[in-house]
Amino acid sequence: xxxxxxxxxxxxxxxxxxxxxxxxxxxxxxxxxxxxxxxxxxxxxxxxxxxxxxxxxxxxxxxxxxxxxxxxxxxxxxxxxxxxxxxxxxxxxxxxxxxxxxxxxxxxxxxxxxxxxxxxxxxxxxx
Amino acid sequence: xxxxxxxxxxxxxxxxxxxxxxxxxxxxxxxxxxxxxxxxxxxxxxxxxxxxxxxxxxxxxxxxxxxxxxxxxxxxxxxxxxxxxxxxxxxxxxxxxxxxxxxxxxxxxxxxxxxxxxxxxxxxxxx
DNA sequence: ACGAATTGTGTTATGTTATTACATATGCTA
DNA sequence: TAGCATATGTAATAACATAACACAATTCGT
Numbered sequence: 028x029x030x031x032x033x034x035x036x037x038x039x040x041x042x043x044x045x046x047x048x049x050x051x052x053x054x055x056x057x058x059x060x061x062x063x064x065x066x067x068x069x070x071x072x073x074x075x076x077x078x079x080x081x082x083x084x085x086x087x088x089x090x091x092x093x094x095x096x097x098x099x100x101x102x103x104x105x106x107x108x109x110x111x112x113x114x115x116x117x118x119x120x121x122x123x124x125x126x127x128x129x130x131x132x133x134x135x136x137x138x139x140x141x142x143x144x145x146x147x148x149x150x151x152x153x154x
Numbered sequence: 155x156x157x158x159x160x161x162x163x164x165x166x167x168x169x170x171x172x173x174x175x176x177x178x179x180x181x182x183x184x185x186x187x188x189x190x191x192x193x194x195x196x197x198x199x200x201x202x203x204x205x206x207x208x209x210x211x212x213x214x215x216x217x218x219x220x221x222x223x224x225x226x227x228x229x230x231x232x233x234x235x236x237x238x239x240x241x242x243x244x245x246x247x248x249x250x251x252x253x254x255x256x257x258x259x260x261x262x263x264x265x266x267x268x269x270x271x272x273x274x275x276x277x278x279x280x281x
Numbered sequence: 282a283c284g285a286a287t288t289g290t291g292t293t294a295t296g297t298t299a300t301t302a303c304a305t306a307t308g309c310t311a
Numbered sequence: 312t313a314g315c316a317t318a319t320g321t322a323a324t325a326a327c328a329t330a331a332c333a334c335a336a337t338t339c340g341t
Contacts, residue, residue, distance in 0.1 A: 033307095033318060052298070066321060071299065076318095087214040088270050090298060090327095106255070108264045117262065124254050128233070128273060131248060136278035137235045143215050145270040146255060151263035160289060160336095180326070193292060198328065203289095217298095217327060283341085290335070298327070306319065311312100 030080060038062050039073040040094070043083055048114035049091035086116065088145045093118070106144035112153030157207060165189050166200040167221070170210055175241035176218035213243065215272045220245070233271035239280030 032040060042058050043050060050058070052070045064070065074092055077083040083092050086107060093107075096118035104125045108117045124144065132139050159167065169185050170177060177185070179197045191197065201219055204210040210219050213234060220234075223245035231252045235244045251271065259266050 035319075064320095067299065068301090069320070072318075087272070106258075108259065108262070108266070110264070111267070117264070119258060119262075121254055121258060124251050127248055127251050127254070128271070131233075131246060132235065132273060132275070135235070135244065135246075137237070137244070137273065137275055138278075138281065139235070139273040139275040140238070141274045143270060143272040143274070144255070145214070146259060146264065146266040147268045147270070148259070148264055148266040151265075154265065162290075178327075191291095194328065195292085195330090196290070199289075284339105286337100286339080288335100288337070291333090293332090294330085296327105296329070298325100300325070301323085303322095304320085306317100308317080309315085311314090 032076075033073075035064065035069055036073045036076050038064065039070060040077055040082060043077075043092060043094040046094070049086050049089050049093045049109075049116055051089075051091045055092075084118070086145060087143050088147060104142060106146070108146040108148065108150070110150040110153055111147055112149050115150060117150075159203075160200075162191065162196055163200045163203050165191065166197060167204055167209060170204075170219060170221040173221070176213050176216050176220045176236075176243055178216075178218045182219075211245070213272060214270050215274060231269060233273070235273040235275065235277070237277040237280055238274055239276055242277060244277075 038059050039055055042055050052067060052074065056064060056067060056070050059070070074083065074085075078085060082095055084095055084105060084107070085092055086109065089109065093116050095105075104120055104122070105118050106121055106124065108119075110116075121144075125142070128139065128142060165186050166182055169182050179194060179201065183191060183194060183197050186197070201210065201212075205212060209222055211222055211232060211234070212219055213236065216236065220243050222232075231247055231249070232245050233248055233251065235246075237243075248271075252269070255266070255269060
Protein backbone atom coordinates (compact mmCIF):
# COMPACT_ATOMS: atom_id res chain seq x y z
CA UNK A 28 0.00 0.00 0.00
CA UNK A 29 3.07 2.20 0.09
CA UNK A 30 3.01 4.66 -2.77
CA UNK A 31 5.74 6.84 -4.10
CA UNK A 32 4.48 10.34 -4.67
CA UNK A 33 5.51 12.39 -7.64
CA UNK A 34 7.26 15.72 -7.29
CA UNK A 35 4.12 17.85 -7.51
CA UNK A 36 2.19 15.58 -5.20
CA UNK A 37 4.98 15.74 -2.64
CA UNK A 38 5.23 19.53 -2.92
CA UNK A 39 1.52 19.92 -2.26
CA UNK A 40 1.58 17.42 0.58
CA UNK A 41 4.53 19.20 2.19
CA UNK A 42 2.84 22.58 1.85
CA UNK A 43 -0.27 21.23 3.56
CA UNK A 44 1.88 19.63 6.26
CA UNK A 45 3.51 22.98 7.00
CA UNK A 46 0.18 24.82 7.04
CA UNK A 47 -1.50 25.50 10.36
CA UNK A 48 -4.86 26.02 8.73
CA UNK A 49 -6.79 24.77 5.70
CA UNK A 50 -5.40 25.93 2.38
CA UNK A 51 -7.26 26.59 -0.82
CA UNK A 52 -5.86 25.37 -4.10
CA UNK A 53 -4.88 28.93 -4.95
CA UNK A 54 -3.16 29.43 -1.58
CA UNK A 55 -1.13 26.35 -2.40
CA UNK A 56 -0.42 27.61 -5.88
CA UNK A 57 0.94 30.89 -4.48
CA UNK A 58 2.97 29.01 -1.92
CA UNK A 59 4.47 26.74 -4.54
CA UNK A 60 5.12 29.21 -7.33
CA UNK A 61 8.77 29.43 -6.37
CA UNK A 62 8.98 25.66 -6.68
CA UNK A 63 7.93 26.02 -10.27
CA UNK A 64 4.21 25.36 -10.16
CA UNK A 65 2.36 27.83 -12.33
CA UNK A 66 -1.19 26.76 -13.07
CA UNK A 67 -4.24 25.51 -11.17
CA UNK A 68 -4.41 22.07 -12.77
CA UNK A 69 -1.01 21.22 -11.36
CA UNK A 70 -2.38 21.80 -7.87
CA UNK A 71 -5.75 20.20 -8.43
CA UNK A 72 -4.23 17.11 -9.97
CA UNK A 73 -1.90 16.62 -7.05
CA UNK A 74 -4.78 17.19 -4.63
CA UNK A 75 -6.93 14.65 -6.44
CA UNK A 76 -4.27 12.02 -5.98
CA UNK A 77 -3.67 12.90 -2.34
CA UNK A 78 -7.40 12.79 -1.66
CA UNK A 79 -7.61 9.40 -3.31
CA UNK A 80 -4.79 8.17 -1.08
CA UNK A 81 -6.55 9.80 1.87
CA UNK A 82 -3.44 11.74 2.79
CA UNK A 83 -5.45 14.94 2.73
CA UNK A 84 -9.07 15.88 3.25
CA UNK A 85 -11.25 18.42 1.53
CA UNK A 86 -13.34 20.69 3.72
CA UNK A 87 -16.49 21.25 1.72
CA UNK A 88 -17.67 24.21 3.69
CA UNK A 89 -14.41 26.06 3.06
CA UNK A 90 -13.44 24.82 -0.39
CA UNK A 91 -10.08 24.12 1.19
CA UNK A 92 -7.80 21.25 2.04
CA UNK A 93 -6.07 19.95 5.17
CA UNK A 94 -3.51 17.32 5.83
CA UNK A 95 -4.98 14.15 7.27
CA UNK A 96 -4.38 14.36 10.99
CA UNK A 97 -4.03 10.71 11.93
CA UNK A 98 -4.66 7.13 11.20
CA UNK A 99 -8.40 7.15 10.77
CA UNK A 100 -8.01 5.19 7.62
CA UNK A 101 -9.30 1.92 8.90
CA UNK A 102 -12.41 3.73 10.02
CA UNK A 103 -12.90 5.45 6.71
CA UNK A 104 -14.73 8.22 8.39
CA UNK A 105 -13.71 11.64 9.57
CA UNK A 106 -15.41 14.64 11.08
CA UNK A 107 -13.97 18.11 11.46
CA UNK A 108 -14.40 21.07 13.73
CA UNK A 109 -13.45 24.36 12.17
CA UNK A 110 -12.83 27.46 14.25
CA UNK A 111 -14.14 30.43 12.33
CA UNK A 112 -11.90 32.77 14.29
CA UNK A 113 -8.45 31.20 14.16
CA UNK A 114 -9.06 28.81 11.30
CA UNK A 115 -7.74 25.80 13.20
CA UNK A 116 -9.25 22.47 12.32
CA UNK A 117 -9.52 19.32 14.42
CA UNK A 118 -10.18 15.97 12.89
CA UNK A 119 -11.96 13.22 14.75
CA UNK A 120 -13.59 9.91 14.04
CA UNK A 121 -16.93 9.48 15.76
CA UNK A 122 -17.66 5.81 15.29
CA UNK A 123 -21.10 5.92 16.88
CA UNK A 124 -22.09 8.68 14.50
CA UNK A 125 -20.95 6.56 11.61
CA UNK A 126 -23.09 3.76 12.95
CA UNK A 127 -26.17 5.91 13.33
CA UNK A 128 -25.85 7.37 9.86
CA UNK A 129 -25.23 3.95 8.43
CA UNK A 130 -28.37 2.79 10.21
CA UNK A 131 -30.39 5.62 8.73
CA UNK A 132 -29.02 4.84 5.28
CA UNK A 133 -29.90 1.15 5.57
CA UNK A 134 -33.47 1.96 6.62
CA UNK A 135 -33.83 4.45 3.81
CA UNK A 136 -32.35 2.40 1.02
CA UNK A 137 -29.37 4.62 0.57
CA UNK A 138 -25.82 3.46 -0.01
CA UNK A 139 -23.38 6.06 1.26
CA UNK A 140 -20.03 6.23 -0.49
CA UNK A 141 -18.72 9.16 1.47
CA UNK A 142 -19.83 11.29 4.35
CA UNK A 143 -19.07 14.89 5.15
CA UNK A 144 -19.32 16.11 8.74
CA UNK A 145 -18.14 19.60 9.53
CA UNK A 146 -18.79 21.63 12.66
CA UNK A 147 -18.36 25.38 12.31
CA UNK A 148 -17.89 27.46 15.42
CA UNK A 149 -15.27 28.64 17.86
CA UNK A 150 -12.57 26.87 19.77
CA UNK A 151 -12.15 27.78 23.40
CA UNK A 152 -9.18 30.03 22.77
CA UNK A 153 -11.26 32.17 20.45
CA UNK A 154 -14.43 32.42 22.54
CA UNK B 155 -42.49 34.50 13.21
CA UNK B 156 -44.45 34.84 9.96
CA UNK B 157 -42.46 36.84 7.45
CA UNK B 158 -43.57 38.35 4.21
CA UNK B 159 -41.13 37.60 1.47
CA UNK B 160 -40.20 40.10 -1.17
CA UNK B 161 -40.76 39.45 -4.85
CA UNK B 162 -37.27 38.14 -5.55
CA UNK B 163 -37.22 36.01 -2.44
CA UNK B 164 -40.56 34.49 -3.38
CA UNK B 165 -39.44 33.83 -6.95
CA UNK B 166 -36.36 32.00 -5.74
CA UNK B 167 -38.31 30.06 -3.14
CA UNK B 168 -40.88 29.03 -5.75
CA UNK B 169 -38.19 27.93 -8.17
CA UNK B 170 -36.61 25.78 -5.46
CA UNK B 171 -40.00 24.39 -4.55
CA UNK B 172 -40.60 23.32 -8.15
CA UNK B 173 -37.15 21.79 -8.48
CA UNK B 174 -36.75 18.06 -8.00
CA UNK B 175 -33.04 18.38 -7.32
CA UNK B 176 -30.63 20.89 -5.81
CA UNK B 177 -30.16 24.04 -7.83
CA UNK B 178 -27.11 26.23 -8.09
CA UNK B 179 -27.46 29.98 -7.96
CA UNK B 180 -26.81 30.11 -11.70
CA UNK B 181 -29.44 27.46 -12.40
CA UNK B 182 -31.89 29.64 -10.53
CA UNK B 183 -30.75 32.71 -12.40
CA UNK B 184 -31.36 30.99 -15.73
CA UNK B 185 -34.72 29.76 -14.53
CA UNK B 186 -35.76 33.22 -13.40
CA UNK B 187 -34.45 35.33 -16.25
CA UNK B 188 -37.88 35.51 -17.79
CA UNK B 189 -39.20 36.83 -14.50
CA UNK B 190 -36.80 39.72 -14.83
CA UNK B 191 -33.85 38.60 -12.74
CA UNK B 192 -30.61 39.40 -14.50
CA UNK B 193 -27.61 39.26 -12.22
CA UNK B 194 -26.12 36.90 -9.62
CA UNK B 195 -26.47 39.24 -6.64
CA UNK B 196 -30.23 39.21 -7.04
CA UNK B 197 -30.19 35.46 -6.57
CA UNK B 198 -27.60 35.34 -3.84
CA UNK B 199 -29.35 38.03 -1.84
CA UNK B 200 -32.63 36.20 -1.98
CA UNK B 201 -30.89 32.95 -1.03
CA UNK B 202 -29.17 34.62 1.92
CA UNK B 203 -32.50 35.70 3.29
CA UNK B 204 -34.14 32.33 2.70
CA UNK B 205 -31.20 30.59 4.39
CA UNK B 206 -31.52 32.93 7.34
CA UNK B 207 -35.22 32.07 7.60
CA UNK B 208 -34.28 28.40 7.19
CA UNK B 209 -36.67 27.99 4.32
CA UNK B 210 -33.85 26.60 2.21
CA UNK B 211 -30.61 24.75 2.88
CA UNK B 212 -27.24 25.00 1.24
CA UNK B 213 -25.53 21.75 0.28
CA UNK B 214 -21.85 22.45 0.76
CA UNK B 215 -20.62 19.50 -1.22
CA UNK B 216 -22.64 20.62 -4.26
CA UNK B 217 -22.54 24.41 -3.99
CA UNK B 218 -26.27 24.16 -4.46
CA UNK B 219 -29.50 24.85 -2.66
CA UNK B 220 -32.61 22.85 -1.77
CA UNK B 221 -35.96 23.73 -0.33
CA UNK B 222 -36.27 22.80 3.32
CA UNK B 223 -38.14 19.54 3.38
CA UNK B 224 -40.02 19.73 6.64
CA UNK B 225 -40.35 21.14 10.07
CA UNK B 226 -36.95 20.39 11.45
CA UNK B 227 -36.71 23.91 12.67
CA UNK B 228 -37.17 23.19 16.33
CA UNK B 229 -34.32 20.72 16.07
CA UNK B 230 -32.01 23.14 14.33
CA UNK B 231 -30.16 20.34 12.73
CA UNK B 232 -30.40 18.66 9.37
CA UNK B 233 -28.54 15.97 7.51
CA UNK B 234 -28.81 15.16 3.83
CA UNK B 235 -28.36 12.17 1.61
CA UNK B 236 -27.49 13.02 -1.96
CA UNK B 237 -27.82 10.49 -4.76
CA UNK B 238 -24.98 11.05 -7.18
CA UNK B 239 -26.92 9.33 -9.96
CA UNK B 240 -30.36 10.96 -9.92
CA UNK B 241 -29.50 14.00 -7.85
CA UNK B 242 -32.33 13.47 -5.41
CA UNK B 243 -31.78 14.68 -1.89
CA UNK B 244 -33.40 13.52 1.34
CA UNK B 245 -33.33 15.59 4.45
CA UNK B 246 -33.41 14.07 7.91
CA UNK B 247 -32.79 15.07 11.46
CA UNK B 248 -30.70 12.58 13.40
CA UNK B 249 -31.09 13.77 16.96
CA UNK B 250 -28.73 11.21 18.43
CA UNK B 251 -26.03 12.29 16.02
CA UNK B 252 -26.55 15.86 17.14
CA UNK B 253 -26.13 14.70 20.73
CA UNK B 254 -22.95 12.78 20.02
CA UNK B 255 -21.37 15.65 18.12
CA UNK B 256 -22.41 18.06 20.83
CA UNK B 257 -20.79 15.73 23.33
CA UNK B 258 -17.56 15.68 21.38
CA UNK B 259 -17.62 19.44 21.12
CA UNK B 260 -18.15 19.88 24.85
CA UNK B 261 -15.25 17.55 25.67
CA UNK B 262 -13.03 19.33 23.19
CA UNK B 263 -13.83 22.89 24.12
CA UNK B 264 -15.49 23.67 20.87
CA UNK B 265 -18.69 25.66 20.47
CA UNK B 266 -20.47 24.62 17.29
CA UNK B 267 -22.60 27.24 15.61
CA UNK B 268 -23.61 25.12 12.67
CA UNK B 269 -23.13 21.59 11.51
CA UNK B 270 -22.95 20.16 8.01
CA UNK B 271 -23.77 16.50 7.44
CA UNK B 272 -23.98 15.23 3.90
CA UNK B 273 -23.98 11.62 2.71
CA UNK B 274 -23.00 11.08 -0.91
CA UNK B 275 -23.91 7.86 -2.60
CA UNK B 276 -26.76 6.12 -4.40
CA UNK B 277 -30.40 5.70 -3.65
CA UNK B 278 -31.88 2.26 -4.17
CA UNK B 279 -33.46 3.17 -7.50
CA UNK B 280 -30.08 4.08 -8.92
CA UNK B 281 -28.08 1.13 -7.63
C1' DA C 282 -48.56 62.17 7.45
C1' DC C 283 -43.60 63.01 7.60
C1' DG C 284 -38.88 62.20 7.52
C1' DA C 285 -35.21 59.13 8.87
C1' DA C 286 -33.58 54.67 8.90
C1' DT C 287 -33.54 50.19 7.22
C1' DT C 288 -34.08 46.87 3.81
C1' DG C 289 -34.37 45.50 -0.91
C1' DT C 290 -33.28 46.20 -5.96
C1' DG C 291 -30.68 46.69 -10.29
C1' DT C 292 -26.35 46.84 -12.41
C1' DT C 293 -21.45 46.58 -13.55
C1' DA C 294 -17.41 44.81 -12.55
C1' DT C 295 -14.44 41.74 -10.39
C1' DG C 296 -12.80 38.05 -7.38
C1' DT C 297 -12.41 33.14 -6.39
C1' DT C 298 -12.66 28.25 -7.26
C1' DA C 299 -12.36 24.53 -10.67
C1' DT C 300 -12.13 22.21 -15.23
C1' DT C 301 -11.27 21.31 -20.29
C1' DA C 302 -8.25 20.54 -23.78
C1' DC C 303 -4.14 19.54 -25.79
C1' DA C 304 0.80 18.86 -26.39
C1' DT C 305 4.75 16.81 -24.26
C1' DA C 306 7.35 14.01 -20.95
C1' DT C 307 8.31 10.19 -17.76
C1' DG C 308 8.33 5.67 -16.07
C1' DC C 309 6.72 0.96 -15.92
C1' DT C 310 6.20 -3.54 -17.99
C1' DA C 311 5.87 -7.08 -21.49
C1' DT D 312 12.63 -1.14 -26.46
C1' DA D 313 7.99 -0.43 -27.83
C1' DG D 314 3.77 0.47 -25.97
C1' DC D 315 0.86 2.07 -22.39
C1' DA D 316 -0.44 4.37 -18.40
C1' DT D 317 0.47 8.15 -15.62
C1' DA D 318 2.17 12.74 -14.87
C1' DT D 319 3.36 17.43 -16.48
C1' DG D 320 3.01 22.20 -18.41
C1' DT D 321 0.18 25.63 -20.36
C1' DA D 322 -3.61 28.46 -22.04
C1' DA D 323 -8.16 29.17 -22.05
C1' DT D 324 -12.52 29.04 -20.04
C1' DA D 325 -16.28 27.61 -16.97
C1' DA D 326 -18.65 27.85 -12.60
C1' DC D 327 -19.44 29.96 -8.22
C1' DA D 328 -19.58 34.24 -5.41
C1' DT D 329 -18.97 39.08 -3.82
C1' DA D 330 -17.91 44.30 -3.87
C1' DA D 331 -19.47 48.63 -4.72
C1' DC D 332 -22.64 52.03 -5.86
C1' DA D 333 -26.98 54.38 -7.02
C1' DC D 334 -31.66 54.26 -6.33
C1' DA D 335 -36.44 52.51 -4.71
C1' DA D 336 -39.61 50.66 -1.39
C1' DT D 337 -40.92 49.79 3.24
C1' DT D 338 -41.07 50.41 8.14
C1' DC D 339 -41.17 52.97 12.28
C1' DG D 340 -41.33 56.71 15.54
C1' DT D 341 -43.38 60.95 16.31
